[in-house]
Amino acid sequence: MKKKILVTMITAAMVLGVTACGGAKTDTTTEATTVEEVTSEVGLANPWSDVASSSDAAEGAEVGYFNVPAAGTETSSGQIGWDGFRYMKGIAEADGYIGAAELTVRKGLKQDTTDVSGDYNEYKFSWKETVGDYEIDCYGNEDGRTMKAIWVTNNFSYSILVRGQGDESDTYGLDSEVLKAVAAEVE
Numbered sequence: 001m002k003k004k005i006l007v008t009m010i011t012a013a014m015v016l017g018v019t020a021c022g023g024a025k026t027d028t029t030t031e032a033t034t035v036e037e038v039t040s041e042v043g044l045a046n047p048w049s050d051v052a053s054s055s056d057a058a059e060g061a062e063v064g065y066f067n068v069p070a071a072g073t074e075t076s077s078g079q080i081g082w083d084g085f086r087y088m089k090g091i092a093e094a095d096g097y098i099g100a101a102e103l104t105v106r107k108g109l110k111q112d113t114t115d116v117s118g119d120y121n122e123y124k125f126s127w128k129e130t131v132g133d134y135e136i137d138c139y140g141n142e143d144g145r146t147m148k149a150i151w152v153t154n155n156f157s158y159s160i161l162v163r164g165q166g167d168e169s170d171t172y173g174l175d176s177e178v179l180k181a182v183a184a185e186v187e
Contacts, residue, residue, distance in 0.1 A: 047088040057085040057092035058107070063156065066092040066107045069185040075178045077101070091116055098182070101172050104161040105186055114152045117159035123147065129176060131183045138179065145173030149183060158186055 051057050058066035073080040078099020086093050091108035108116035123139035129149075130136070139148040149160040160182060164172025174182065 048086045048093075049088070050084060050086045052085065054082075054085050054092065054094055057087040057094070060087035061090055061092040061108070063090070063092050063107050063109060065187070066094070067185065067187045068094045068105050069182055071096070073185075075099075075181060077174055077178045080182070098162065098174070098178075100164070102161075102163040103182075104159075105182075106159045107186070108157045110152055110155050110157045114157045115150050115159065116157045117148055117150055117161055119148050119159075119161055121148075129179060129183075131180050136179070136183060140173040142173060145175060146179045147173040149174075149179060151183070153187075158183075160186065 054066045082096035094105045106116045124141045136151040138146040
């Protein structure tokens with residue numbers, strides 16, 4: 001009798017166990033998995049740092065000092081103004097305008113090249129202008145209208161870039177008088 005009770009209890013336990021585990025009934029649950037795709041841009045870091053003044057740009061670039069014409073200076077091409085200053089290792093830059101044209105002036109350490117302009121366009125005309133003790137290489141798409149000027153003094157390279165707006169973006173430039181007045185103030 002004890003054996004019958006023991007077998008009945010074991011059988012009951014097995015039936016309860018199979019029923020509790022789902023028995024013959026199979027329930028398949030699929031869990032959705034979210035895969036998050038991570039993308040990142042690969043490229044070079046921007047080497048330029050924005051600053052408040054030309055002297056801050058000179059300090060950051062380690063070029064000593066960086067002087068540009070004063071904002072508000074009037075020329076026959078229009079008033080000069082500055083929108084911002086920045087630097088990278090070895091080059092200080094001032095970005096602004098002269099009249100309705102964009103104006104960029106740079107001073108850099110003279111290293112592998114004398115051209116610190118960053119402008120590699122080809123121009124229809126090239127000539128030289130003299131300002132003080134130095135000679136400026138001038139480039140433009142109109143004879144005598146400078147869009148790019150580069151020169152070297154001591155251990156530094158300088159550049160002036162001028163870009164017109166709209167239809168004049170490839171033809172605008174500074175005449176000799178204005179170029180000399182602007183370049184004389186850059187050091």
